[in-house]
Structure formats: structure tokens, C-alpha cells
Amino acid sequence: MSENRLLDRSSDAPVKRHMGLKASRTLANTSIYVLLVVISVVWLIPFICIVLQSFRVESTWQESYVIPKQWGLDNYRALFKTDFPRWYTNTFIAALFTAILQTIIVLCMSYTLSRFRFKMRKGLMRFMLILSMFPGMLTMIILYRVLSDLGLTQANALPGLILVYVASSGMGYYVSKGFFDTIPKSLDEAARVDGATRFQVLKKIILPLSKPIVIYTVLTAFMGPWGDFVFARYVSFGTSSGMNVAVGLYNWLNKDQIAKSYTMFCAGGVLVAIPVTVLFMCLQKYYVEGVTGGAVKG
Amino acid sequence: MASVKLTDVKKVYDNKVTSVHDFNLEIKDKEFVVFVGPSGCGKSTTLRMIAGLEDITEGTVEIDGVVVNDLQPKDRDIAMVFQNYALYPHMTVYDNIAFSLRLKKVPEDEIYEKVTSAAEVLGITEYLTRKPRALSGGQRQRVAIGRAMVRNAKVFLMDEPLSNLDAKLRNQMRAEIILLRQKLDTTFIYVTHDQTEAMTLGDRIVIMRDGIIEQVGTPMEVFEKPENIFVAEFIGAPKMNMMKTELTCENGRWYVNPFGAKIEVDGAKAEELKAKNVQPQTVTLGVRPEHMTLLFEPSANSIPCKLEVNEMMGSEVHLHMTTKDDTKLIVRVPTIELNEEQRKMLAYGRELYITFSGKVMHFFDPQTSRNLIYG
Amino acid sequence: MTQYSDLEFLKLSKWQKAGYKCARFFTGIPTALLNLLKRIWGGIKGAGLAVKNEAADIWSTFVNGDWKTKLSFLVMGFGNLARGQILRGLLFLLFEVVFIGYMVLAGGYWLSMLPSLGKVGPTETYDEVLDIYTTTYNDNSFKILLYGVLTMFFIIAFIYTWRQNVKQNKLAEKILASGKPLKSGKDDLKSLVDDQFHKTLLALPMTGILVFTVLPIVFMILVAFTNYDGTHNGYSNNLFTWVGLDNFNTMLNWNVKSGGGTQSYAATFGEVLTWTLIWAFFATFTNYFLGMFVAMAINKKGIKFKKVWRTVLVLTIAIPQFISLLYVSKMFAKNGILNGFLMSMGWIQQALPFWDDPTWARITVILINVWIGIPYLMLVATGILMNIPADLYESARIDGANPWQQYTKITLPYMLFVTGPYLLTSFTGNMNNFNVIYLLTGGAPTNPAASGAAGAVGYTDLLITWLFKITTGAESQYYLASVVGILVFVVVALISLIVYNLLPSIKNEEDFQ
Numbered sequence A: 001m002s003e004n005r006l007l008d009r010s011s012d013a014p015v016k017r018h019m020g021l022k023a024s025r026t027l028a029n030t031s032i033y034v035l036l037v038v039i040s041v042v043w044l045i046p047f048i049c050i051v052l053q054s055f056r057v058e059s060t061w062q063e064s065y066v067i068p069k070q071w072g073l074d075n076y077r078a079l080f081k082t083d084f085p086r087w088y089t090n091t092f093i094a095a096l097f098t099a100i101l102q103t104i105i106v107l108c109m110s111y112t113l114s115r116f117r118f119k120m121r122k123g124l125m126r127f128m129l130i131l132s133m134f135p136g137m138l139t140m141i142i143l144y145r146v147l148s149d150l151g152l153t154q155a156n157a158l159p160g161l162i163l164v165y166v167a168s169s170g171m172g173y174y175v176s177k178g179f180f181d182t183i184p185k186s187l188d189e190a191a192r193v194d195g196a197t198r199f200q201v202l203k204k205i206i207l208p209l210s211k212p213i214v215i216y217t218v219l220t221a222f223m224g225p226w227g228d229f230v231f232a233r234y235v236s237f238g239t240s241s242g243m244n245v246a247v248g249l250y251n252w253l254n255k256d257q258i259a260k261s262y263t264m265f266c267a268g269g270v271l272v273a274i275p276v277t278v279l280f281m282c283l284q285k286y287y288v289e290g291v292t293g294g295a296v297k298g
Numbered sequence B: 001m002a003s004v005k006l007t008d009v010k011k012v013y014d015n016k017v018t019s020v021h022d023f024n025l026e027i028k029d030k031e032f033v034v035f036v037g038p039s040g041c042g043k044s045t046t047l048r049m050i051a052g053l054e055d056i057t058e059g060t061v062e063i064d065g066v067v068v069n070d071l072q073p074k075d076r077d078i079a080m081v082f083q084n085y086a087l088y089p090h091m092t093v094y095d096n097i098a099f100s101l102r103l104k105k106v107p108e109d110e111i112y113e114k115v116t117s118a119a120e121v122l123g124i125t126e127y128l129t130r131k132p133r134a135l136s137g138g139q140r141q142r143v144a145i146g147r148a149m150v151r152n153a154k155v156f157l158m159d160e161p162l163s164n165l166d167a168k169l170r171n172q173m174r175a176e177i178i179l180l181r182q183k184l185d186t187t188f189i190y191v192t193h194d195q196t197e198a199m200t201l202g203d204r205i206v207i208m209r210d211g212i213i214e215q216v217g218t219p220m221e222v223f224e225k226p227e228n229i230f231v232a233e234f235i236g237a238p239k240m241n242m243m244k245t246e247l248t249c250e251n252g253r254w255y256v257n258p259f260g261a262k263i264e265v266d267g268a269k270a271e272e273l274k275a276k277n278v279q280p281q282t283v284t285l286g287v288r289p290e291h292m293t294l295l296f297e298p299s300a301n302s303i304p305c306k307l308e309v310n311e312m313m314g315s316e317v318h319l320h321m322t323t324k325d326d327t328k329l330i331v332r333v334p335t336i337e338l339n340e341e342q343r344k345m346l347a348y349g350r351e352l353y354i355t356f357s358g359k360v361m362h363f364f365d366p367q368t369s370r371n372l373i374y375g
Numbered sequence C: 001m002t003q004y005s006d007l008e009f010l011k012l013s014k015w016q017k018a019g020y021k022c023a024r025f026f027t028g029i030p031t032a033l034l035n036l037l038k039r040i041w042g043g044i045k046g047a048g049l050a051v052k053n054e055a056a057d058i059w060s061t062f063v064n065g066d067w068k069t070k071l072s073f074l075v076m077g078f079g080n081l082a083r084g085q086i087l088r089g090l091l092f093l094l095f096e097v098v099f100i101g102y103m104v105l106a107g108g109y110w111l112s113m114l115p116s117l118g119k120v121g122p123t124e125t126y127d128e129v130l131d132i133y134t135t136t137y138n139d140n141s142f143k144i145l146l147y148g149v150l151t152m153f154f155i156i157a158f159i160y161t162w163r164q165n166v167k168q169n170k171l172a173e174k175i176l177a178s179g180k181p182l183k184s185g186k187d188d189l190k191s192l193v194d195d196q197f198h199k200t201l202l203a204l205p206m207t208g209i210l211v212f213t214v215l216p217i218v219f220m221i222l223v224a225f226t227n228y229d230g231t232h233n234g235y236s237n238n239l240f241t242w243v244g245l246d247n248f249n250t251m252l253n254w255n256v257k258s259g260g261g262t263q264s265y266a267a268t269f270g271e272v273l274t275w276t277l278i279w280a281f282f283a284t285f286t287n288y289f290l291g292m293f294v295a296m297a298i299n300k301k302g303i304k305f306k307k308v309w310r311t312v313l314v315l316t317i318a319i320p321q322f323i324s325l326l327y328v329s330k331m332f333a334k335n336g337i338l339n340g341f342l343m344s345m346g347w348i349q350q351a352l353p354f355w356d357d358p359t360w361a362r363i364t365v366i367l368i369n370v371w372i373g374i375p376y377l378m379l380v381a382t383g384i385l386m387n388i389p390a391d392l393y394e395s396a397r398i399d400g401a402n403p404w405q406q407y408t409k410i411t412l413p414y415m416l417f418v419t420g421p422y423l424l425t426s427f428t429g430n431m432n433n434f435n436v437i438y439l440l441t442g443g444a445p446t447n448p449a450a451s452g453a454a455g456a457v458g459y460t461d462l463l464i465t466w467l468f469k470i471t472t473g474a475e476s477q478y479y480l481a482s483v484v485g486i487l488v489f490v491v492v493a494l495i496s497l498i499v500y501n502l503l504p505s506i507k508n509e510e511d512f513q
Helices: A003-009 A021-054 A074-079 A084-113 A121-131 A137-149 A155-168 A174-182 A185-193 A199-211 A211-227 A231-238 A246-251 A258-282 A284-297 B043-051 B093-103 B108-122 B137-149 B167-184 B195-201 B219-224 B229-234 B269-276 B340-345 C005-011 C015-066 C067-072 C078-082 C086-113 C142-177 C185-191 C198-223 C246-252 C264-298 C307-316 C319-329 C338-344 C358-387 C390-398 C403-431 C435-438 C461-471 C478-502
Strands: B004-012 B019-026 B031-035 B058-064 B079-083 B156-160 B186-190 B202-209 B213-218 B241-250 B252-255 B280-289 B292-295 B303-312 B316-322 B327-335 B351-357 B362-364 C124-125 C133-135
Touching: A021 C264, A021 C307, A021 C358, A074 A258, A084 A121, A084 A155, A084 A174, A084 A199, A084 A211, A084 A258, A084 C198, A084 C246, A121 C198, A137 A155, A137 A231, A137 C142, A137 C198, A137 C461, A137 C478, A155 A211, A155 A231, A155 C198, A174 A211, A174 A284, A185 A199, A185 B079, A185 C198, A199 A211, A199 C198, A211 A246, A211 A258, A211 A284, A231 A246, A231 C435, A246 A258, A246 C319, A258 C319, A284 C307, A284 C358, B004 B043, B004 B093, B004 B252, B019 B043, B019 B213, B031 B043, B031 B195, B043 B058, B043 B079, B043 B156, B043 B186, B043 B202, B079 B137, B093 B108, B093 B137, B108 B137, B137 B167, B167 B195, B186 B195, B195 B202, B195 B219, B202 B219, B202 B229, B213 B229, B213 B327, B229 B280, B229 B362, B241 B327, B252 B269, B269 C478, B280 C478, B292 B327, B303 B327, B316 B351, B340 C390, C015 C478, C067 C078, C067 C142, C078 C086, C078 C142, C086 C142, C086 C185, C142 C198, C198 C478, C246 C264, C246 C478, C264 C307, C264 C358, C264 C403, C264 C461, C264 C478, C307 C358, C319 C338, C319 C358, C319 C435, C358 C403, C358 C435, C390 C403, C403 C478, C435 C461, C461 C478
Parallel strands: B031 B186, B031 B202, B079 B156, B156 B186
Antiparallel strands: B004 B019, B004 B058, B202 B213, B241 B252, B241 B280, B280 B362, B292 B351, B303 B316, B303 B351, B316 B327, C124 C133
């Protein structure tokens, strides 16, 4: 992209000297509006298409046109004759448990690393940094074998999946640690002088002040399982009743299935997207805070 | 209501930086002690070690005769006011003050009694239901003090409590702390970098630099008998003038000759010099700005100077001068002593003359910077 | 090369400065690596010293200790019990009993089998009565390796606990000698919610990380030195065993041909790595600059409906990625909506080969990744742009900077400075961006020259998707997957190290504060 173009449009100053300040500003703003409209259209088109196609009745095949010739809820009805409800429940339960457990673990970890100065603290953080450089996928091979020995794969994939999601989540402490770092330490100290134990400091001072980050953590933890593909696929290992929505819907787009289930995929996608999106949009504020805070802290 | 004793207290941080060296101090019951020094001198660290917020690397801290090194802050029975107040932002003023009492499971009606009476003393009754963010700096400061007051703690610690306030409010709160101290009648340890606060508040002042105690004494002692150049310069504003000069003795009379002027040391000082068996030598001579006399015409034994800066403070004028060999001297002159014409003469580059009496001199060893009499 | 002093450097022209800085960067690499080696060596020496000190301390504790202490060397927790610290003593004792029990009953076996990874594979016996072959399963290499590693962990934990036990005795003697009481079990429990609260908080997260990350990683690193694959699964068909560095030779030696393919694994690895780095570079920086651009456009003074524009973009973050990725992948397919639209408009005659031509496919994934990534980057950039003090711009405008200069002299340096670490993690994250590639293309189009290299590697495959394909491929060459995983780690670690050690913006943390 050209950075030159970028600047002309994003600033208030004259584009050309002989133009009036006001005229050039109007020009710049107009071009930005055009650009933003184009961006909005490009970004929304796939989602509009998927919604439209989910209502298509005349063909389940991937057609090259978008607007259905015949509208109907056939695809949604068809969904309920498949394992889709099962996948949906699986994913929902996984998301629920992950949201709760992962939040607890991440908060424990990040609070500790933010507030306590113990001997191994720096070493621990460095160790986790190095660990995170290993591709997590590598561990799937062995985790699958261990989980299958424990009987937690395929049809029983759900508990195994939750375990895998939650167990190592302590390594994702950065964002919430960054948040805790912004709460002044003197609050802890004042409370401790006032007679609070460390536990009481956490319960009575820090947690009430941490609502944004708790919500952010819950939200991201909840959204994770809806989008997870690779771990879920590994653990369910081809058994339909153990799949989550991502794996199940992915299979519908296989060469041999796409012809009869493409529109069903669209319908399933819409059903998956609705609750997650609604939840997300409601809690948007906290997500934005977490993302911007987290990136700045590194 | 307790004594505090620090014995050989030392603080070394993980990165091997020593912040406090062998700190020894005994604070008597109901005494108001001020730790003062430039930033980074270890005064706050020492206070935080007493509070239990920092580990003590070596030595012992005793409160009321009990070694508290291994006790958590909550078990030391101390109250503390923080520099940034550290009010709990999610609690009302009432809950902030009541927090420690609730942790101690004091009955609610008793809490109500204590909190409201503390609020009354501090004049914050009408704000009790507000959150801290709706308060001004001065009000927050009062809440922080109130929170410490209701504790009835053995020791009252204050870590630069006034440094976030503007100058006017600071003076007002300083007076209130003096009043508060009379009401509470407990042991106070107060940390500040401001020598005025230290002088006005403290029964005793502990002056620190680089983790070492430079001098401990009452405000008058540290002002009149500074043990070294650092203390002499740190206490008093503007700071004490230092001049390199020869201390000579002729027929039992002592003289100094700064910049060619020959000024006789006052009799009492001379006696003290003799008692300490000081030999004639090169000394660093200290004279406070307010002890210097400004002359518009040269006289016997006056020091000629050039005026660089004239700071009009209202009730007094601070004159920054340089001598011939570029030593900088400051003279403090009450405005009332200057007539209209003289005031006009205080212009940049003007030749002026200063002198001082033999009573107000401080003699320091240029090598060790110890006071030759009191050091 | 010549070294300039600060003042000499200031006299150089713009290009000379850039050249000088560049040269300094590259000449700095050997020094940085040397320093790293020095630090590692220092670490080793430090560790050696620490072990020596520990040993000396243990010895002096033994020599100077009373009989309770001495007995504690053998019976853990005895000193605690004898001195009245019942809870601690019992815990130590329990741990020792469990450890010894485990070692006798199982640990010893796993350890003894670890060097061979199993001796007897499955055997078949002919049952004459039923006229069938029955298989008896014997040793299990997988379990031996897994439990062997676990046993080692356990031993390390035991040594550590034993050392703590010794320390406790020394401490207890010291405390008693000074006339103070020891901490009771009740005190210990209380301290778990107070001064030792961090241990309580860390217990659960660290256990999870240890069991579900550290243990598997150690295991998988070891697998790289075995021949564990689909035909040597260690139990039901053949045992697997140690093969030394053979697998690294297979992967990195140009002369070793891959099974079936026309080029060596090394060549394939090189190609995939190159593409991975190119992809990571473009995926990171296109998103970064375009995201910043969109953020600046939305946040520009005088633009209305800021919330609307932002919400449209944020909406796309909310929708689970697998839906959008899979759907977009189909949109771009030969018979997809996009080609259909273009053809119906008569702009093209033939479907564009978005996923069928290597170059088309690579460009398309980068473009789609922009679509995926911009909303997120827009949020990040918005947050940072709002934090840039307005007076910087005001002062720049008074100094006569035009908008472009304001951007290059203030906005960009500030952004780069603040997001330096983020860019690094984002780069390494993109290197391992499994979802985008796998759900969009699945690695296609396939590379015919490398098709034999485990799992039909394609032109858009990253190392991480290749790794996945290897493990799920027909031959399940876990050992190769493990080698690829280790190499990914090496690459990521090297990049991180170089960036961290050489980029001044990360070192001079305070510059912009």
C-alpha cells in the first residue's frame, strides 16, 4: 500500500496550497467517507452472503449466485436431523466450562506475577516465554494418546477437550497481568497495613476493581472453543458425537459432502455466529480495553 | 503508644543495591520523628521496613520491645498514610475508614461511632457517602488520615503525606497534622523530603543521605549545630553559603579571611574551637544567607561581590552574588530594611559588599566535611 | 568498520546515517551471539557454583546438626515431627513413602526400560484348538517413554523436596537456638492465604502447565530421537527405539531423498520455511500498516459515525474465525461466488485460479488475512493513537511539520516503539498461524516435487500445518513432526533473540515515556 496516500487523507492540512483550508478538508473527509463505505461493504459482504445462502431452498450446492431464488428455512430444519445439535451442545458446554475455569487460572497466574515478588518469578516468566515458542500442536500427539488411555477421546471428547483448553491457560497471563500492574500497589499495601491478609486483599480490594479484565478474560475464554478446530478434531478423532461445531461444519465442506450440505453449513454458521456475536457486541467495551491495554504492555 | 527501635537495619535489594546501611535509632513512646533527605536516600525504604512492606535484609526492628521482622504488616499494629493516599476507589469514604475495623470484626455500631467521630475531627462528615474520586486532594488526604486514625495503632506512619498537595493546602494540612498529633498522642514516624515540614513537625529529625543517617537531633540542634556540610546545606533555605578560607589564631584570637576580608571569630565560638583543640588550618566556612549583612559601600573587612540575580519574595529579597573568584553566595535581606533607593540599586551586575558577624560561623573540615566543633 | 562518536555521527548525511546504523546492526549480530554464549556459559558456571554451594550447605547441616537433623537425612520430616511441626513432618514423610513406593512398584521398571524403549514387541501364538493366531502385547514403548519421563520428573521433585527437608532442619535449629518458637501447622495453613499466598495461587496453573505442556514438550523432543511412527507405534505393531540424530539427518541433509518425492526433505523444509517467513512478514506488516491506516481514518477529526465504522469492523472479530475462513475459502473457489460474479459481469472469461496456482494462492491468503486481521489491528492502533499526547502534534505543527512529516516523525515512531514487542509476538504468532492457512487452503496447491515428504505438503503450507499433516498423514511420522517442531522452536527463538538484543526501541524502554 502507499503510505503517501494514507497520509493525505488522514490529516487536516491542505492537499494543495492554493486550495482553501476548508475546501481541502472537505475533500479529504469525502475521500475518507468513500473509503470507509467501501471497507464496510467489503467486510460485511461475506456475512451477508452466508446469511442469504442459508435461506436458499432450490439448491444445496455451492452456486455462483448469492440471492436465493426460493427462500425458506429448509436448511435450518435439516440441521436438526444431523448431529449438529450435539456439536452445538458440546461446544457450548466446553465454552462454558472453559470460560469459568480458564478465567480462574489466568487470574491466579497474572495476579501472582503482578503482585508477588518471589525468588523464582523472573525465571518462571522466562520459562513460560520459552515454552510458548514450541508449537503447541506438537503436544497434541501425546495428549491425544494420554487422553485416549483415560477414555476421554472420541465420543467422550468433551471432558478431554475442556481439560486441554484449560490446563495450560496459565501461560496466557500477559493481558491481565498488564491490567493488574496498573492498579497501584499502594492499595494492596494500605489494605495489608489495615489488617488484611493477602487473600483478603485479593477478595476485597483487587477483584472489585478488576471487573473489566475479568469480563475480558471470560469473554475471550468463552469464544475460544467456538473457533477451535485443530485440538477438537484431534480429540474427537472422527467420531461425530464428540465433535464441536468447527470440526463438524468443516467436514460438511469435504469434497464428497459439499454438494448436499453447503447451504446447511451456511445455516449452521449463522446459528453459531448469532449467540457469540450478540454476547461479544454487548461486552465489546471490555474487549477493546483488554486488546488495547494488552498490546501496549506487550 | 509504643517505642520503636531499629538496630543495625540494612536493606539490600535483589540487584545488590544497598538502600539502607546499618540504621540505628530508638524512637521513644509518643515521640514525633521525621525522616528527611533527598529522594533515594532510603527514608521511605526504612519506613516501609517498619511497616512490614519491605523485607529487612539484616538487623532487627522492634515495636514495643517485640521483634517484628517476621510479622506481616497486619500483625504489627501500625497505621500508615501513603503519599498517593491509597484510598480504595470502589468504597465510599465511610467504608474506606471502616475497612480496618471491619477486618477486625468490630461491631457495626462501634464502627459507626468511631468513623463519624474521626470524620468530625477531620471535617469530612458531609463526604462520608462519597467515593474517593469525587473528593479534592485535600479531602482525600483527610480521608487517608482518618483511615489511619480509627485504628488506634501503636505507631502512626506517614510517607510524604503532603507532597501531592499544592503549596497553600500543604501549609494548612501541616498545621492540622500538628493539631492531630496533640489529639492522638501516639508515636509518629513521618517521612518527607521537605526540610520545612521536618523542622516544623518533628520532635526529632533524622537526616539521611544514600542510606546513611547523617544526623539525628531536634530541629534546633540540626539547624544550629549541623554535624557536616550536607546537613548544614540541607536544613535552611536558601542553603548555607560555603567559602573556602584559612582559620588563623593570633594571640589567642581566632580569625577567618574569606576573600581577603579579615573577620574575627566570636568569643564563644573561639572557646569551643579551643575546647575541641582545633588547630589553625584551611576550613570550609559556612554562613547562612540570613546571617549575612548587605552593604552598599565598601567598609573594613567587607567582601566585594557582583549581583547576579535578585529574587523578590515580598517580605524579603534573595540576592545571588558572585565573588571575584566566582564563588556563589546568597544573601537574604528583609525588604523592610531597604529603602526605595536601595531597592533600585539591586540591579544585575551591580557591585555590592557583604559582611557577617563572628557569631554565626560554622567551620567544616574541607576533607571530611565534618563540623570541626560539633562533628 | 569505523566507529563514530555521537557528535561525528550527527554530522553524517541522512543516507550515511542509515547505512551506518544498518552496518552496526549486522556487525552487532556476532557480538550479540557471543554475548549470548557468554551468558549461557555464565549461567552454567553459576549453576555449577550453586550446586557446589548447596552440597557444602547440606554437608555442613549434617555435620553441625543434632541427631534429629541427622536422622532427617534418611527419614524425611523426622526433624519436623520431633520438633513439633506435625503437619510439615507428616507431609514430608508421606511424600517419601509415596516416592519409595512408586519407585519400587513402577518407577524402577520404567527407568530400567528407558534406554531400550522396550525389548519384546507383540508376539503371535497359534492356538491349535481354535485355529487362530492370538496376539500377546508385551512391552509398550510409548508408555515406557512417557512414564520414564514422568519418573524423571518425580525424581527431580524428590531431590528438591529432600533438599527442602534438609533446609528446614537447619532453619528450625537456628530458630530454636535463638529462643523463638517454630511455626505450627496452623501457622503454615494460615500463611497459605497470606505471605505464602502466591504458592496457593500458582499451584493449580503450574500443575496444568507442567502436566499438559512441559511433560508433552519434553516427550516430543525425545520422540525426535526415536523412530516412532505409524508402523512403529510402540505397542500393537512394532516397538520404537532410539535412533540418535538420524531424523535430523533425514530432515536437514540435502542428499537424503524423501520417500516418493523427487526432492529431499531438506529442500522441502527450506521451501516451507521460506514461505513461512514471507507469510509471517507480510501477514504481520500488511495488517499492521493497513490497520493503523484504517484507525487513523476513523479517528480523524471531523469524521462522523465513528462508532458505526468501528462496530462494522468489530463485528467481524466476533464471528468465529472458522466460519468466516471456511466461507471465504469457498467464495474464492473455482466455482465460488466471486468467480461467478466476475464471469456474470463479463469481466473475465475463465475462473481465476485463486487456489490452484501457487502464486495466486499465496497472494490470496495474504489478502484474506488482511481482511481477517485489520479489525483487530484497528482496535490496537486506536488505543495507542489516542495515547499519543496531543501536544506532540501541536508542537510539530508549530515547528512547521506537514501531515506526512507528522506521520513519519511522530505517529510512526511512537507506534513502532509502543508496539515493538507486540510486533514480535505477532510475527511469531503468524508463523504458527494454523487456522488461517489450514481452513483457507489446507496447504493446497500440492507441491508435486515434495509430495512424498510426509503428508503431501503444498505451496501455502506453513511449517505448522506441515507438522499437522505429517502427524495425520498415512504414515504418521511422529518423529519427523517432532523434528519440524523443534526446528520451528529454533527459528522462533532465534528471531526473538535477535530482535530483543538488537532493536534499540525495545532496549530503551523509557524513550517515549
